[in-house]
Amino acid sequence: MAGSRSFLSKLRDGDEIARLITFLFAASVVLITVLLVYELWIGSVLPRHKFGLRFLVTQVWDPVMDNFGALPFIYGTVVTSAVALLIAVPLGIGASIFLAELAPPRISDTLQFFIDLLAAVPSVIYGLLGVFIVVPLMREIIYPALNKPFGFLPIFKGPSYGVGFLTAGIVLAIMVIPYIISVSREVLLSVPRDQREAALALGSTRWESTWKVVVPFARTGIMGSIFLALARALGETMAVTMVVGNVPKISASLFAPGYSIAAVIANEFTEATGDLYLQALIELGLVLFVLTFILNGLARLLIVVTSQKGSGRGNQ
Amino acid sequence: MKRTIMLLAAALAFGAVVLAQGSLSITGAGATFPYPMYSKWFDEYHKKFPNVEINYQSIGSGGGIKQVTEGTVDFGASDGPMNDDQLKAYQDKHGFGILHFPTVLGADVPTYNIPGVSAELNFTPDALAGIFLGKITKWNDPAITGPNPGVSLPANDIVVVHRSDGSGTTYIWTDYLSKVSEEWKNKVGKGTSVNWPVGLGGKGNEGVAGLVKQTPNSFGYVELIYAIQNHMPYGKVKNSSGAFIKADLASVTAAAAGAAKEMPADFRVSITNAPGKTAYPISSFTWLLIPSKISDTGKREALKTFLKWMMTSGQNDTEALSYAKLPKEVVAKEQKAINEIQ
């Protein structure tokens, strides 16, 4: 390599300056991320010391008595996301199968284009539509349709407020469908043609070859898309807070009002008087961060594994 | 590339220069209870003094107390006066105290949305406490139908609506309930944020009014003007003398009559469940929270001038928005207190 040069003489070289400057900017990304996690950690020191892990399983959220627990919010976040996935996954996978297997390439690309646009719609717009369209819909059509015949089931019991877990779940479902479709479509498209053709040659119908051969082959990637969608749903703030009811209680009924981690932070952050209260909210932020971190990591892993399998570079 | 960067820099400089017109910008935050009044006042004041912009954000009384203590806003606003702990916290943090200035009188009214019922309902203290405790669950409960003989109330479940944010309106409501119901006092207590036994949460008076308006069979509490501006029915409440009183200028002013004469020096006083035959029992002052030391001369003078304006000409605007004027005795005391702002 080049002989040893002093740092200063290296610096006079334009390339080295460029390298240094761009390195600093790249390093700042890492620095910011580390700083963010650090701020969340030290910003939640009081409740972590006072409640420890009990924080995650305590049901009470009482600012007056300074007693805080994350369980109602974790519950609400999980339930609304679960409802969202229950609706979005069948629809999304179905649509991605259509786009990847059936539609001619140009139609597939055009429809995918529109799906990508759907992913660009901001959360507050979904919230707007949620408040004025979905909530009345829930009250007038969906609730009667589910409660009258099935009201004996715990999940369909109770009065309807229009807002609640189910409403938030429906709005979230619409928001995450594009993610499931886009990623699933890509992994389905990356499944090698010979898999499909082998199945068809053996006499299966189009549907059978798709459902029994292609989809299982892409299974891990599709799982990845679901995790991605879940991570998005967990972190959603505005759309949820406008339609979930904002009540920190755990209820079995889907029609009951609830709360999510992101929604309570949005509502109470600016007014949390007292350090413990504010830091309890920050601790909720930390919990949310950890949840989405794990899910995103898993998602990425699954999607990469599938693409590698598809292109034949995976572990044989 | 270079051209784009230069254009960008020029745009930034332009923005900074043009938009920083040299006007004074003061930021305040807090109660939603007086928000319609404050937004009107600050708008009028800006018309009178175009180079002063008082930007008020209604985030709830809890938010007002919090942000003024943090120092991120120049003044706060709350209808739940700061308690001794909060005052001490402010003092400890800043090295000087914070002052309360009453601005108007308002009222919490029980508002409802019962399909087919447009009448003005009468509510007893027991009924109000029972509903919010979750013990009275249906509209045709005897505690509600009793005082309303001519009205046919349905057997529907009551959807209780309360505040999801830290609220002075909540403070006033729970302060009243604590005074009239021993069970409420022990089980829930009073505060800007409480552990509600039942109900949906709406953000701000706006959120509660919005929820009640859109949800059939719902029942919530809002400041009077929100019910009026949104054409929502609101009920009468039985006062300590046994009369069912509707919230209006006269009944709210009557509630403040006693306190006016015995106003403490720091202006922190509760007038819920006030004595008097015509007094509306869920009335309250609402306060601006002003730091006692403001280092920025421009801001200090602007705030002091605003307070003086608010107590004199400003009071002429209150009745149009159904807020009652401050009693003369209180105004006199406040005008002296303005000098405490250094």
Added chain:
Amino acid sequence: MNSARLRWRKFVSNFMLTLTGVCAFVSVLVLFLILGYLVFNGGASINWAFFTQLPKPVGEVGGGMANAIVGSAKLLLAASLVGVPVGFLGGIYLAEFSGPKIASVVRYAADLLNGVPSIVIGIFAYSLVVLPFKHFSTLAGAFALGLMMIPITLRSTEEFLGAVPRMLREGAMALGASKWKTISSVIVPAAYRGIVTAILLALARVAGETAPLLFTAFGNRFWSQGWGQPTASLPVVIFNYAVSPYEDWHRQAWAAGLVLLGLILIVNILARTILSRGIAIPRG
């Protein structure tokens, strides 16, 4: 060969495949339903007053959102100053200078940052910018939005630079150009279009963000002076108006929603059609 069974399987096949078509159709339909509702409810309220007037006092009919529109524009401008240099220059480092280990660390950090819920970014910006300066401000809001732009700009820059053909690089080197000269005069201009469109997409993404602005940019009923004052912004105003009880505010919220979504969609459509085929955009 049982032909009845075969007929059944064929029927199932056609049925299920039609069903998937319905799923796709419904998903795409949602987009047009959203647009339709916004146009139907908000279209009539888009008038001159909407764009030029300040909000009226609470409860009074009329007024507009001029300050929110300008506020959002200022926020986006300042956010690009945070997000674009870091993403762009960092991306150059990854594509041109970095070794594999550092590159994977930086990429991992960017992916992590990308996955952070926007409300948590808001908390971060509050602790870092609002508290020390004791002020809600356009800067704090722009910082939060800028942070969210970084991962998209970084990954896109790296990918587009990496896609520049080797011939161009080697040609420049053969002519004796230094690395930096090669990058600035040959490689970046070749990837310029892709990078600019990626920046536009990043802007479109953060333009609609509400949560991080709630406790950074806060809100303002008047014009926001300079960069150190709280400011109104379209998404936050839509939120506040939508949950209020005032019919007139609802009307304005629909109009604002239409304007906001319209702008976001236009930028998305433009950016995506400009981009050359075959280069994947990182999913935001």
